[in-house]
Amino acid sequence: MTDDEFRPKLGKIGSRGSKAGKRFAGQLRAAINRAGGQSRRGGRFTGSRIGRGGAAAVLLKSRDRYAAYRQQRVVVKARLVKLAGKGSDGARAHLRYLQRDGVTRQGEPGELYGPDSDRVEGKDFIDRAEGDRHQFRFIVAAEDGIAYDDLKPLTRRLMVQMEEDLGTKLDWVAVDHFNTGHPHTHIMVRGKDDRGENLVIARDYISAGLRERAAELVSLDLGPRTDHEIEQRLLQEMEQERFTGIDRRLLQKRDNHGLVSPDGRDVFRHTLHQGRLRKLERMGLAEEVVPGRWRLDDELEATLRRLGERGDIIKTMHRELTSKGIARSAADYVVHDAEQNTEPVVGRVVARGLADEIQDRHYLIVDGLDGKSHYIDIGKGEATEPTHDGCIVRITSRNNEPRRVDRTIADIAAANGGRYNVDIHLRLDPSATERFAETHVRRLEAIRRATGGLERQPDGTWIIAPDHLDRVADYERQRARAEPVVIERLSSIPLDKQVGFDGATWLDRELVSNQPTALRDSGFGREVREAQIQRQQWLIAQGLANEEQGLVVYRAGMISMLRQRELNRVAGQLSEELGLSYAEARSGDQIEGMLRSSVELASGKYAVIQKSREFTLVPWRPVLDRHVGKAVSGTMQRESVSFTIWHQRSGPSVS
Structure with missing residues (x-):
């Protein structure tokens, strides 16, 4: 016999196993299965028990x-x-x-x-x-x-x-x-x-x-729940327009044909199931195909969950509006859908709350100029700026498509072997300015920080993939899940305070606009119309407007004059607090200093830029949020500034 022919068998000599034992083990497993138990053989590892507890x-x-x-x-x-x-x-x-x-x-x-x-x-x-x-x-x-x-x-x-x-x-x-x-x-x-x-x-x-x-x-x-308490809870569930435990049991009881019958084990269960099925029938979610046999809608659970959520939202809206003394008909409640509602919502913030307290998703209730009250899911709390009650906002659904800037980057990179930087941009488009090209770099930086999917070389050149626009669309969809809408704060001053405010207000901008926001003669729209009339009288008294043949004519440069009034007033207050003189920033001025803080004016948010002996106020930009206390510089251009942020180690970056 060769070595290859030898096959050892482990175990006792002559032992082939006990057939009787195998038969008994099989009978035992069968008995367990008949009794409703399960024979567990090497369950799949899920990791659900890893960790404390x-x-x-x-x-x-x-x-x-x-x-x-x-x-x-x-x-x-x-x-x-x-x-x-x-x-x-x-x-x-x-x-x-x-x-x-x-x-x-x-x-x-x-x-x-x-x-x-x-x-x-x-x-x-x-x-x-x-x-x-x-x-x-x-x-x-x-x-x-x-x-x-x-x-x-x-x-x-x-x-x-x-x-x-x-x-x-x-x-x-x-x-x-x-x-x-x-x-x-x-x-x-x-x-x-x-x-x-x-x-x-x-x-x-x-x-x-x-x-x-x-x-x-x-x-x-x-104490434990009594029979009476349990029965009362179940009877309440029977008529609810949301997904309930009764619905879950009915779904579990469906047979191979998708039909279900009321539980007949006792009178109470039968009455409970029969009553719930009749309720679902009235809602169009169940059909009695033959006496005592029901077919449930395939979307029953999803539909009832949506109805339950909507019911909770309506209750929340009613509670918040009532607590603020705002009377609105439930017929004018609108639950905003960012994908379907493409028209902007302009109105007064009534309340901000947590739509999903564990996932930190927030909502706004907005009393709109269209006379309706809107419930709007605004996404993650940290992704949106604070919006206090009474401020005026414009809310638009976020566009998930690539922007024009993305298409420009893709076109320039395609013509340059998949590479993009400011110099390449300016060489291909002589009409573009360096500042304009830098906005494209900021866009790439934002996408890189969020996704990590873009490569930037040490010399500042970006490697742009052929499917760049598809990647941008994925980025925008991901962003829309966290921030489904864009919130623009039009005024931090409540409507009633704007009527006699000595500064450029949202009411003023609407009055002089060539395309003012449409107002409905009900709800908040009516309040705004009345406030505009009162504001016009104040402007006439201030010599900033005249009434001619029944029409109000506004003085040229009225908005700038009002803005400057408030700016000078706030600058004077800050000068006393800081012990520094105020230097007004004019178009073309070079602005340098430390970003000390920000101040909220009726005309918007301003940055306080401090030098050794003086300070200045310039319009705020969101990029400055992360750089308070740092050295900044920039050039004032009309009503905006392009800032350079100085980093201690890596040098300046343009924003």
Whole structure:
């Protein structure tokens, strides 16, 4: 026998396995399957238990689901937020927003609290988190949270239990909100454990474990749900125009033909299902094909979820408008769709709030010049500037198509072997100015920072791919998800304050415009029309306008005169505060100095540029947001400035 013919078999000599044992094992698995169990053979690894709290989550998920049926119900939403880049600024803004006015039962600002104190400073928490990789945000809302006079003790007990489950002390702050129909608590947890290591929490614990712990505590406080309470909740669900637990059970009960029948196990369940099916029938979402057999609409869940969201939005609009003393018909409520509503919305900001508190998506309620009240999803909170109540804004849907500047870059690069820089641009287009070409460079920089998909060589030359316009379209679509609309603040001064304001106001710009915004003779449109009439009388009294044959004629240069009045007045106030003289910036002047701060005027935002003995005011540009305290220079051109920002190491950059 050769070596190749030898095949060893491991195991006891003569053992071929027990057939009886195999038969018994097969019978056992079959019995388990018949009983509704599952034979588990090497389940796929999902990583859901990696991190702290994995073992606790497994224990909580294995509990008797029928016993949990009577538990008090609690909703827990969770999000892990990365703090790199702008994440830290976003966390700071989110914390400020959680402490906004009107969130307590008394309508006061929310107060942060912690494990041992009823009042803590958000700044201290953010400072401690400096350098953290991430943080956790939780929203905890008990279904019967209204039964609690104070949510702080419940939150503290929950966080103590969470620390036990995770095996580490936690650094956290919380704030309670009572400004909706369901009182809830926002909790922010640092992404560090008590040893200073990155805190990693098992996905199972985040998705289910924490909710189970909260339900336990609420059940201890309020007692288990009684049969009567459960039945009343289900009867309320039967008539709701949103996706409910009854709908979920009906979808699960559909047979192979897509049909469902009311549950006949007991009278109450049958009545509940039959009543819900009749409600769905009236909504056009269910059809009785034969007596007792129903076909559900394929889009039932999606449709009901949209209806539920819309119902919540209408309630929010009514609450905010009523609280501000604004009477509007529900027929004039408009839920803005950025993809379908292409016309700009101009109006007064009534309220700003969180549409999705865990994802930090904000909304604006705008009382429009068209007489309607608009609910507008404005996207991520950190992506939009603050918009206080009463300011006048214009909101337009973001255009997702490549811009003209993108097409110019692509054309120039295509003619130069896929390369673009300012010199190449000026050589190909002699009519272009250097300043104009630099706007193209700024566009490329913005895309590179957001996507990392553009290559810039050390000499400032950009490598432009053949599919550059497709990449730009992807960038714009990605940006539109975070910022679906563009918000232009037309005036920071409320309408009633503009009537007698000594400065150039939005009312003035509308009065002298060749294409003023259309006003509807109802709602805010009517208020603006009345304010314009009063403003005209003020302008006539100031000698800035005359009434001739029933028409108001405005003095030439009226807007510039009013703007200069306010500018001089504010400059005088700043001169006293800073102890510096004011130097007016004129067209063509070279502006140099330190960017000290900004001031908000009726005519817009201005930058305060300080020299050793004097300061000047120039129109603000968004790029300056990141450069307060730095040296800047630029040339004043009419009503704008092209700035150069001086960086300590890398030198100047043009903006």
